[in-house]
Amino acid sequence: MDEFDVVVIGAGPAGAAAALAARRKGATVLLLDRDDFPRDKPCGDGIAAEALDVLKDLGVPDAAGGYPAVPRLRLVGPGGAAVARELPRAAHTVPRRVFDARLVAAAVAAGAELRRHAVRKIAETGGGVVVDGRFRGHVLIGADGATSIVRRAVGETVNPPGHLAFALRGYAPTANTDEQLIVTTRQQWPAYAWEFPIGDGTANVGYGEVLRGRALSRAYLERRLREMLPGAEPTGLRGHHLPLSTRRPAPVRGRVLLAGDALSLINPFTGEGIFYAVLSGALAGEAAARRDPAAYRIALRRRLGRHLRHSRLVALLSREPRVVDAAVRAADRDGRVFRRMVELGLGDGVFDLRTIGRILGETVRRHPATP
Template sequence: MLTFDVVVVGAGPAGAAAALAARREGATVLLLDRSDFPRDKPCGDGIASEAVTVLNALGVHGVTDGYPPVERLRLVAPGGAAVARSLPRPAHTVPRRVFDERLVRAAVAAGADLRRHTVREVHDDGTGVTVDGRFRAAVLIGADGAQSVVRRALGHAVNPPGHLAVAIRGYAPTTNTSEQVIVTTEQRWPAYAWEFPLGDGTANVGYGEVLRGAPLSKSYLRDRLDQLIPGSRPGVVRGHHLPLSTRRPSPVVGRVLLAGDALSLINPFTGEGIFYAVLSGSLAGQAAARKTDYRRALRHRLGRHLRHSSFAARLTRHSGVVDAAVEAAARDAAVFDRMVELGLGDGVFDLRTIGRIASRLGHRHPAAP
C-alpha cells in the first residue's frame, strides 16, 4: 500500500489547488482522477480575476494566457431591463480542457504524484484514510465534483430540488469579442442563458435553471437556449449539475475534507464555481498539510460572503427584485460592481446597494394610497 501525507480525489480546479497548497507546505501528495488530461468538462468556462489571484498566490501563473480579457458584462433582467458596464476586474473565458490541464500540470511540477484511478471506496479508521485498499493518507481531500464518491462515502446525500441546478453548454460562432452576456428569464425563474466569448470568433453558450423535482431533457434545455440567445446554434452540447451553496454538507468528517463542487460550493446567485473551487481547495490543502482547522479557515474566508449570497438567492426568487437590481445597477456603477463581486468573487451586500435596489423596487411597485 502506498502511503502519502495527503491524498486528493479529483484533479479539477479544487483538487489541483489542494495539491499545490499541500505541496507548498512540504506534504507528500497523491492526486487521483478517473480521467486522463487534457479532458473536457461541461462548464461556462468563465474565469474571474478573483480565481486567478488565488492561483497566483499558489505560484501558478499564465493560466489565462492566449485568451484575451473580457472587459464588460451585459445583464438582461427577467422583465427586459438591461445594464452593460465594464467589469470591476477583467474576466477570461478559458475552456476547461485547457484551464484544468494547466492547473494539474502545475501541481505535478510542484511534486504531486498524479495517477489515473477511479475511486470506489474510502475508509477512515481514525488513524488514517484508505482508498480502495491501495492508497493511504493521513488526510484525504474529496474534490471529485458534483457526483462526488467521497461525499457519498461520508453519508451525504446529493442536494435536493431547489438547491440543485442543471445546465447545458456548447460552443458556437459569434461576432462578440468583448462582453460576457447573461440573459435571465421570468419563465421558470431562476434561470438564465449566457454567451461568454473566447476571443477567437467562438463563444461558450449555455442555459441553466434550478431543478424543482422533475427531470429536464437536453432538448428542452437546448430550446430554452435558442429562445434566449437566438441564432447561437452550438454544435455538441453537454449537460452538468450544479450543487448550490445554499445546501452544503459538513466540510470535515474525521480525516476527510471536502472542497469545490463536492462541498456544494456553487454560487446560487450566478452558478459560478471556479473561484470557490480554487479557494476551498487551497484552504483544504493547507489545512491538511498543517493539520489545522479547515472548517475555521473556510468560515473565516467565505462565511460572511456565503451568508450574503444565500440571502441574495432568497431575495431574488422574486424576479421583480432582479429587475429592480438591474435597473439600480444601470443607474449606479457602484451597485453594478457590488453585484458582480457578490456573484463572481467573495463580495457582500452593503447598505447602499440594498437601499438602491429597494428604491428601484419601490418605483416599480409604489405603495397603494
C-alpha cells in the same frame, strides 16, 4: 499500500489547488482522477479575476495565458431591464480542457503524484484514510465534483430540488469579443442563458435552471437555449449539475475534507464555481498538509462565511423576478451597485446598506404601495 501525507480525489480546479497548496507546505501528495488530461468538463468556462489571484498565490501566474481579457458584462433581467458596464476587473473565458490541464500540470511540476484511478471506496482508519485498499493518506480531500463519491462515503446526501441546478453547455460562432452576456427569464424562474466569448471567434454558450423535482429533457434545454440566444448554433452540447451553496454539507468529517463542487460551492446567483473551487481547494490543502482538518473549517468560515450568508440572502430575494429587475436597474443607474453585484456573483463580495437601499428604491419606484 502506498502512503502519502495527503490524498486528493479529483484533479479539477479544487483538487489541483489543494495539491499545490499542500506541496507548498512540504506534504507528499497523491492526486487521483478517473480521467486523463486534457479532458473536457461541461462548464461556462468563465474565469474571474479573483480565481486567478488565488492561483497566482499558489505559483500559477499564467492560468489564463493566451486567452484575451473580457472587460464588460451585459446583464438582462427577467422583465427586460438591462445593464452593460465595464467589469471591476476583467474576466477570461478559458475552456476547461485547457484550464484544468494547466492546473494539473502545475501540481505535478510542484511534486504531486498524479494517477488515473476511479475511486470506489474510502475508509477512515486509526492512522488515516484508505482508498480502495491501495492508497493511504493521513488526510483525504474530496474534490470530485457534483457527484462526489467522497461526499456520499461520509454520509452526506446530494442537494435536494431547489438547491440543485442543471445546465446545458456548448460552443458557437460569435462576433462578440469583449462582453460577457447573461440573459435571465421569468419562464421557469430562476433560469438564464449565457454567452462568454473565448476570443477566437467562438463563445461558450448555455442555458440552465434550478431543478424543482422534475426531469429536464435535452430537447427542452436545447430549445430554451436557442430561444434565449437567437441565432446561436452550438456544437459540443453537454449537461452538468450545479450543487448550489444554499445547501452545503459539513466541510470536515474526521480526516476527510470536501472542497469545490463536492462541498456545493456554486454561487446561487450566477452559477460561478471556479473561484470557490480554487479557494476552497487551497484552504483544504494547507490544512491537510498541517494535519489539522479543523483548521479548514475555521479558514472557510473566516474567508467565505459572511459572503455565503449574503449570497444565500440574495438567492432568497431573487426568487422574486421583480427584485432582480430592480437590482439590474439600480446597477444601470449606479456603478457602485453594479460593482457590488459583480463582486457578490463572481468573488467573495457582500452587499452593503447603500446597495440594498438602491435596490429597494427601484423596487418601490416600479411597484409603489397601494393605499
